[in-house]
Amino acid sequence: MLESKIPDGPLEQKWGHYRSTVKLVSPANRKKLHVIVVGTGLSGSSLAASLGEAGYQVTCFCFQDTARRAHSVAAQGGVNACKNYKNDGDTVFRMFYDTIKGGDFRSREANVYRLAECSAQLIDQAVAQGVPFAREYSGYLGNRSFGGVQVSRTFYARGQTGQQLLLGAYQALMRQVAAGRIQLFPRHELLDLVLIEGKARGIIVRNMDTGAVEHRAHAVVLATGGFGKIYYLSTLAMGCNASAIWRAHKRGAFFANPSWTQIHPTSLPQSGEYQSKLTLMSESLRNDGRIWVPKNNAEQRAPNDIPESERDYYLERRYPAFGNLCPRDIASRAAKERIDSGYGVGPLKNAVYLDLSRAISEQGKGQIEEKYGILFRTYQKITGIDAYTEPMRISPAAHFSMGGLWVDYELMTNVPELYAIGEANFADHGANRLGANSLLQACVDGYFIAPYTIPNYLADEIKTGPVDVNHSAFTAAENSVRQQLQRLLDIQGTMPADQFHKALGRILYDKCGLSRSRAGLEEVIASIRTLRDQFYGELSVPGGPRHE
Numbered sequence: 001m002l003e004s005k006i007p008d009g010p011l012e013q014k015w016g017h018y019r020s021t022v023k024l025v026s027p028a029n030r031k032k033l034h035v036i037v038v039g040t041g042l043s044g045s046s047l048a049a050s051l052g053e054a055g056y057q058v059t060c061f062c063f064q065d066t067a068r069r070a071h072s073v074a075a076q077g078g079v080n081a082c083k084n085y086k087n088d089g090d091t092v093f094r095m096f097y098d099t100i101k102g103g104d105f106r107s108r109e110a111n112v113y114r115l116a117e118c119s120a121q122l123i124d125q126a127v128a129q130g131v132p133f134a135r136e137y138s139g140y141l142g143n144r145s146f147g148g149v150q151v152s153r154t155f156y157a158r159g160q161t162g163q164q165l166l167l168g169a170y171q172a173l174m175r176q177v178a179a180g181r182i183q184l185f186p187r188h189e190l191l192d193l194v195l196i197e198g199k200a201r202g203i204i205v206r207n208m209d210t211g212a213v214e215h216r217a218h219a220v221v222l223a224t225g226g227f228g229k230i231y232y233l234s235t236l237a238m239g240c241n242a243s244a245i246w247r248a249h250k251r252g253a254f255f256a257n258p259s260w261t262q263i264h265p266t267s268l269p270q271s272g273e274y275q276s277k278l279t280l281m282s283e284s285l286r287n288d289g290r291i292w293v294p295k296n297n298a299e300q301r302a303p304n305d306i307p308e309s310e311r312d313y314y315l316e317r318r319y320p321a322f323g324n325l326c327p328r329d330i331a332s333r334a335a336k337e338r339i340d341s342g343y344g345v346g347p348l349k350n351a352v353y354l355d356l357s358r359a360i361s362e363q364g365k366g367q368i369e370e371k372y373g374i375l376f377r378t379y380q381k382i383t384g385i386d387a388y389t390e391p392m393r394i395s396p397a398a399h400f401s402m403g404g405l406w407v408d409y410e411l412m413t414n415v416p417e418l419y420a421i422g423e424a425n426f427a428d429h430g431a432n433r434l435g436a437n438s439l440l441q442a443c444v445d446g447y448f449i450a451p452y453t454i455p456n457y458l459a460d461e462i463k464t465g466p467v468d469v470n471h472s473a474f475t476a477a478e479n480s481v482r483q484q485l486q487r488l489l490d491i492q493g494t495m496p497a498d499q500f501h502k503a504l505g506r507i508l509y510d511k512c513g514l515s516r517s518r519a520g521l522e523e524v525i526a527s528i529r530t531l532r533d534q535f536y537g538e539l540s541v542p543g544g545p546r547h548e
């Protein structure tokens, strides 16, 4: 039923062969073809800019008030590329192998090989755009390591890698807006997908200031990011929900691996009941930081008063080859195991220590500040603690969606002409994906892959002409959207949506997060059904008649 369309031939020749044989659209025909891109994060901005530059008509949407506020802006640690600048043995194959292994051997090999192959190009592209990657004193680009690998292949821009990459993509996007090839609509939310004769031909969006509007195209691309926020307490913003891909699913697009959410080991712990977000401390801190808990689970002393012999550096003890840089899922599960066994630290005993004191004494405070200063400042602002003098407290939190819409090698879903790129697709590189591969995937999908694969289909649409917005499929989709909104407004209950979201997050984290059991999962199905019934019986939408 699902055809992954992996090209024939040896792994290392597949992408080259594809690009050399794929259908092209001549420059004169490109302006007749129209593509909708939903999302302006790294994947959406880079794709829209690339298609605009090539001469296609593009309409682009996001629900933030500017394209630049897509959640890619939050990424801190870095982006992987196998450039082997450190001469430490990195190659395309080694990056492919690390990623396949890091993904628990669940990933599609052809896609992962292509990702590694395109990684070096991305760094050149970003440098050409002016992205200010960290540099060595010599002027060469700096690198660091992320978990699950034994080479240094992570390029970074202090603690703002996502923001700096996004500024590069945003400039490219705005250049095309100014050139008239992209129409950009911030504060517009996708509410439904329109299919005509089984093909994605448009979307229903809500202008968040005025109301619903229809848009048509020859192809629709969802670049709408991840859905880790279903866990409520996570490192993500409220906007990182499954709203767009869920609506596509309702129209027939399949999900794959929806249960795979990466739980990041170095988030800040929850500190109170009213908290709605957790802050990430980049994984890069594990390059120099050591993770430990007290050996005594009744320990009351401050961390600096606990002698070395009474500390349990449990990652170094259990995983000597990778130590503190073991893959994220292993580090997270080990932390949860220690916390659940009563060894957690902090007022709620829900954290472990991340200690940079040895690195500070070996390398000097200046060197550590140079590498991680922004993270130390963020930590101090949030907790009031100076992490140069006292270990940070960290805890695992929901972070990155590795599931999403199923896509084939061309990044098309099972719905013809509907594509999903970036974090919105089911993540080529699998289950417990390695850090710093997700910025890479978002950029590579948008700059280098989809600009080749989408035209393969558009080539057959040259004679289609403009899609008819008066087609009954548009009216039917808009009516169904209005009915659903009315249904929610009519409930007129007393519970805010946030309460349901929080309850759902707690259920998911406890029973579907880091470890699962059959009994736990069965229990959860029943709890979620009860919660859903409560939602449709008690939801309060502020601003309705009840609140006037």
Ligand SMILES: Cc1cc2nc3c(=O)[nH]c(=O)nc-3n(C[C@H](O)[C@H](O)[C@H](O)COP(=O)(O)OP(=O)(O)OC[C@H]3O[C@@H](n4cnc5c(N)ncnc54)[C@H](O)[C@@H]3O)c2cc1C
Pocket (backbone or CB within 6 Å): 038, 039, 040, 041, 042, 043, 044, 061, 062, 063, 064, 067, 069, 070, 071, 072, 073, 074, 075, 076, 077, 078, 079, 080, 161, 162, 188, 189, 190, 191, 223, 224, 225, 226, 235, 236, 237, 239, 240, 243, 244, 280, 282, 399, 400, 421, 422, 423, 424, 435, 436, 437, 438, 439, 440, 442
């Ligand atoms: C705190 C944090 C730190 C991270 N650090 C790293 C790191 O160091 N290295 C790394 O590789 N990765 C990191 N990641 C992951 C990485 O940032 C993301 O995977 C990547 O940026 C996702 O890009 P994207 O383009 O797919 O989606 P996003 O940047 O999330 O963009 C989604 C876009 O879709 C739009 N959208 C969504 N739903 C709708 C809708 N219904 N209607 C209209 N528009 C919609 C939004 O407005 C937005 O424009 C981090 C993530 C977080 C949260």
